[in-house]
Amino acid sequence: MKNEAIRILQKKNKAILESWMKFQLLDEGLREDLMSNDDLRSQSEELLSALTSNLNDNNIEDAKSMGFEQVNDILASVSISRAKQGFSPRETGNYIFSLKNALLEILQQEIKDPQELYMQSIKIGKLIDSFSIDTFETFLRGREDVILRQTDEITEISTPVIQVWDGILALPIIGTLDSARTQVVMENLLQKIVETGSSIAILDISGVPAVDSLVAQHLIKTVSATRLMGAECIISGIRPEIAQTVVHLGIDLSNILTKSTLASALKTAFTMLQLQVTRKNVTNLN
Amino acid sequence: MEKIPILRMGRLLLVTIQVDLYDRLAESLEADLVQMINKTGARGVLIDISAVSIIDSFMGRIIGNIAAMSKILDAETVVVGMQPAVAITLVELGLPLSGVFSALNVEKGMELLRSKLTNMERNVDGSDDGSAE
Amino acid sequence: MVVLNKELMTIVREVDVIPFRNRLKEHAVKIGMGLVNQTKIITAASELARNMLKYAKGGKVTLEVISTGRENGIRLTFKDQGPGIANIPMAMKDGYSTAKSLGLGLPGTKRLVSEFNIESEVGKGTTVTVIKWKNG
CATH class of the missing domain: 3.30.750.24 (STAS domain)
Structure with a gap:
């Protein structure tokens, strides 16, 4: 028995991507100066397909499970590179939060039974929230690395002989x-x-x-x-x-x-x- | 058994330590050097440690002992060429090598010893305590 | 914390200290530790190995390369079955020693490493664990 929501999400991959892109492009904080829309699109596509293809009944409630390794890797590299490029936490957060909106929107369109919709939305919501927390943690780590490197540089240049x-x-x-x-x-x-x-x-x-x-x-x-x-x-x-x-x-x-x-x-x-x-x-x- | 060579250069003795000292080797160096000072009447000892990458408290004690023994036999000891990393580690370890003079390299060490000897010979009347720097 | 590499060495004679130091140096170089920190950890290891020989007639050292993901380091565990130390706080004070030495073994060694831990039971033996981080 395959979870209804998972089947829908896997089938509607393309629609989700479109809706996610729409949400991202709508956001006022979109940093076209730091990243082109094409790059953003391919980055989003990669993440989404990693997510939906690895999603199954067993891991839908566990963001740390082995199946999501690829997702976690992509997220980590996205947030670290954003931290280094100078994205703000809000801008980085919006990236993953807008994915949640897109996923929930599709579920809403596809699942008619309110009880079922509620159950599935909660599950997907929790999963994405858990990914967001990781994203923030890696983002902060990326920023800390920047600070550490600067501290090293300051120590180095402030002691001329x-x-x-x-x-x-x-x-x-x-x-x-x-x-x-x-x-x-x-x-x-x-x-x-x-x-x-x-x-x-x-x-x-x-x-x-x-x-x-x-x-x-x-x-x-x-x-x-x-x-x-x-x-x-x-x-x-x-x-x-x-x-x-x-x-x-x-x-x-x-x-x-x-x-x-x-x-x-x-x-x-x-x-x-x-x-x-x-x-x-x-x-x-x- | 391995031995560390001691070279005689006029009134000075030069010891170049190039291998990792283990306890027995270090102790035999101590004994050989004291014998050599006695035999040659050397007035100064240069210990070149530029090739030594680790000085622990044991090695520190050997160097301190050599300096103290030489002093009794009327010879000054100068340690030359200590690596920066070794100096930093010794200070952190809390081992100041007191009573031992140091110099940057063999040349500067010889200069230092010569000036000390000349000073001493000038004060033949006696009251020189040698440790005044 | 992950252990990337682990090996066990036995130290029962003073000459055993030299291959142990060489091995330690190889690992320190491999993780990219700077020269000063290399010198510090090797000197500390040398002190601890000598202590082991002096008080316990030798013992075993475990040499591990560890990583927290963000930083790599080296962990050394010196384990002996000697008489043990009755009063550890006293042994950790500068200028204290029971054997004929300079009496700066343990506190001096502690200053050279990033983390230092000692456990001892009288009659059973002593275990000293030290960690030196690559940039610590």
């Missing part, structure tokens, strides 16, 4: 220093020390909003790692209020070379490398 002199590197840190960031800072700095054979690194923290004990610990770790490599590390850009909090929090920075400005750190570095900066002797005006 600059060679300021032969043997002297500077690394201005801007923003909060958490443990993930510290790891990137350390890796970049140490790698550059090896590449350039520099023996002094200046870590400028003028752009770090606050130094608490955790941030201080990260700074100390960076200095220790630099020293293990055989280079010296100077921390510069320490504002008066940072000096205050550091002491109030009881953080011991006495083993670390600290300077208030990058300029004075550079001067210290010159002294350590036994370099001297002198004004070029134009004719002595005095």
Whole structure:
């Protein structure tokens, strides 16, 4: 005995697609700028045929069953690609909700018995709802991936290591220093020390909003790692209020070379490398 | 049994570690090196670890021991060429290798040792504690 | 969480640590783990293997490549039948050690991995499980 609704849906595949397309095109939020109607149509057709051909009595109430693997795959790739293309949740949601409308419309036309129509509509409704939830979840995951990638990019670009002199590197840190960031800072700095054979690194923290004990610990770790490599590390850009909090929090920075400005750190570095900066002797005006 | 070679370069000894150290090999290195310092009267030891990809607390202890023993025999130890990943891991592990000097490469390590030796010889009168940097 | 690959290695002598580390490195490279994280997990594994040799005269390590779908990682389970640890919170404190060593084994090791779990029963043995995620 085959379910009435399933038979109807499989038979009326074409009508459903037309009605679904109609619903989608009616929607004001349709993003023709992001996707052409032809693409939308072939995408919809693929999904619909995967759905109706795999639909049977056993799985109609279970969206997670093996039979719907193909449907779930298509939905996942649709919502992930939409998330990356910049579709809004409403636009993505409408895609699957309008399918529900189309399916219910066909059932309404075909099933005359109100009791039966009600039963079948509930079943189909539940099934599609369950697909919609998955769609939203994958959509969000797609967005999260975008955010994660951007975070990585920000961490990467916000820690430039600059060679300021032969043997002297500077690394201005801007923003909060958490443990993930510290790891990137350390890796970049140490790698550059090896590449350039520099023996002094200046870590400028003028752009770090606050130094608490955790941030201080990260700074100390960076200095220790630099020293293990055989280079010296100077921390510069320490504002008066940072000096205050550091002491109030009881953080011991006495083993670390600290300077208030990058300029004075550079001067210290010159002294350590036994370099001297002198004004070029134009004719002595005095 | 495998052995790690110790090269003599004037008043300095150079040890290049190129294999993964296991405990017995590391311990025999410790013993050989101390013998060698004693025999040659070397004033400095360079340990090149640029080919070492893992330093755990055991290896850390061996390096620390070598430095401490050399110090008693009046020789300074400099570890050269530590990999960035190794340095980061050691700091995270909480192993600062205190008492051991480091340098970026063999050349810089030799420079460091030479300047230390010259300093020491200048202060023949005595009060040099060597650890002041 | 899915286990993609699983193998069991026995560590009873100090030289067994080296092939184990090499195997671990192969897997870490295969899942695309960065050099620093590779170094961290191998160092942690080395510490734990040495602990096992020192306190329990050896034991077994299970090396697994795991995946949560979003991230891959490596899980190591060190199982020994040694004397066990009576006071785990104490053993996890920096600077504590019963044997002659630097006393930074367990807490230092914990800092090197993403997840750390220890279970021990006095007289029965100790099981330490660590996970290092590819980007963790």
